[in-house]
Amino acid sequence: MKIVAQVKLMPEADQAAALRSTLRTVNEAACWVSGVAFERGVPHEYELRKHTYAELKTRGLGAQAAQHVIKKTRDAYTTLKANITAGNLGKPGSKRRRKAESKPIAFRPEAAQPYDDRCLSWQYDRQTVSIWTTAGRLKNIRFVCSADALRMLREHRKGESDLIERDGVFYLIAVCDIPEPEVFEPAGFVGVDLGIVNIATTSTGYRAAGRGLNRHRKRQLDLRKKLQAKGTKSAKRLLKKRSRKEARHTANVNHIISKTIVTTAERTGYGIALEDLTGVRSRVRLRKDQRTSLHSWSFRQLASFVEYKAKRAGVPLVYVDPACTSQQCSECGHIDRKNRIDQATFACRSCGALMHADDNASHNLARKGATAWTTGRESRVPATP
Numbered sequence: 001m002k003i004v005a006q007v008k009l010m011p012e013a014d015q016a017a018a019l020r021s022t023l024r025t026v027n028e029a030a031c032w033v034s035g036v037a038f039e040r041g042v043p044h045e046y047e048l049r050k051h052t053y054a055e056l057k058t059r060g061l062g063a064q065a066a067q068h069v070i071k072k073t074r075d076a077y078t079t080l081k082a083n084i085t086a087g088n089l090g091k092p093g094s095k096r097r098r099k100a101e102s103k104p105i106a107f108r109p110e111a112a113q114p115y116d117d118r119c120l121s122w123q124y125d126r127q128t129v130s131i132w133t134t135a136g137r138l139k140n141i142r143f144v145c146s147a148d149a150l151r152m153l154r155e156h157r158k159g160e161s162d163l164i165e166r167d168g169v170f171y172l173i174a175v176c177d178i179p180e181p182e183v184f185e186p187a188g189f190v191g192v193d194l195g196i197v198n199i200a201t202t203s204t205g206y207r208a209a210g211r212g213l214n215r216h217r218k219r220q221l222d223l224r225k226k227l228q229a230k231g232t233k234s235a236k237r238l239l240k241k242r243s244r245k246e247a248r249h250t251a252n253v254n255h256i257i258s259k260t261i262v263t264t265a266e267r268t269g270y271g272i273a274l275e276d277l278t279g280v281r282s283r284v285r286l287r288k289d290q291r292t293s294l295h296s297w298s299f300r301q302l303a304s305f306v307e308y309k310a311k312r313a314g315v316p317l318v319y320v321d322p323a324c325t326s327q328q329c330s331e332c333g334h335i336d337r338k339n340r341i342d343q344a345t346f347a348c349r350s351c352g353a354l355m356h357a358d359d360n361a362s363h364n365l366a367r368k369g370a371t372a373w374t375t376g377r378e379s380r381v382p383a384t385p
Contacts, residue, residue: 023110026061068119110164131163191365197211266313325365
């Protein structure tokens with residue numbers, strides 16, 4: 001499995017200037033390549049290279065850097081086409097889709113630039129890198145990271161690394177190819193019910209309340225509104241300083257929750273059953289005052305964290321259809337919309353079972369996970385001789 005490790009570069013002043021100039025040069029070149037691709041109907045990478053490679057060399061890019069700029073641009077159009085096909089940019093004729101299709105893709109000045117081993121080399125013992133720039137090869141640029149990240153880089157780094165600039169700080173995002181352990185045969189499944197009031201509720205009794213995170217989001221939203229209304233230079237500086245603060249906090253909370261879920265499943269020998277919530281935002285109809293909470297709900301990020309942590313631990317994971325899991329009694333199986341009294345209360349109208357609604361849903365998901373695993377795994381029946 002592929003995991004990325006992020007390291008922070010600590011360049012000297014002249015090195016930082018060279019890195020910044022390099023990113024701006026390659027991304028300006030990528031915008032030009034994007035314009036050529038758009039005019040010619042987005043040709044294949046080989047054909048696009050014939051139209052742009054010589055010009056990129058005259059702009060001061062090295063051979064490998066020029067190849068990466070062309071590939072980066074072509075990959076961006078491939079992603080755009082996939083998003084259009086999947087309907088992520090709206091229906092044909094929608095304003096958002098017409099805007100995306102009517103002009104070339106543009107690259108930010110500080111957007112990521114990929115490097116391979118010909119342009120970038122790592123010295124793990126000294127924690128330095130040597131990297132190509134438009135000003136020549138820069139050597140002995142220090143980097144810092146955690147001990148676990150350094151070990152992962154040393155043992156598993158493979159393929160390209162991306163150089164990015166974020167708020168004046170440079171980072172390298174390196175790809176590490178880690179071998180996956182063999183998935184064990186689960187004794188059962190831990191059902192995980194995802195929500196906004198309770199971020200995650202498991203059938204083992206763990207509940208991650210969303211009250212703290214929702215309060216944090218409310219504070220950040222109110223502060224942004226206040227600073228944007230003020231509009232002074234100091235307010236804009238503070239807005240820039242606090243940018244991505246909410247996203248970082250949310251990611252940290254999701255990491256903690258996902259680690260708890262996977263650790264519990266690994267310790268007990270259970271698999272994990274997650275809800276397949278694909279398209280939930282387009283299906284649900286809410287009042288205007290509820291839409292912010294729905295669209296701030298980072299269920300996909302939490303699911304992806306659980307997924308990759310489960311793979312690293314060898315824990316089985318299945319996605320199940322969440323239909324009726326909130327209306328079905330986990331004790332007797334009776335389904336009725338009236339079983340769900342309110343957000344927190346479930347009372348079965350058939351057998352009288354009374355429990356927390358999220359706990360009930362998690363037990364239903366656990367049962368569905370076991371069924372999905374049983375029907376989806378390979379047959380254990382010996383082959384007929």
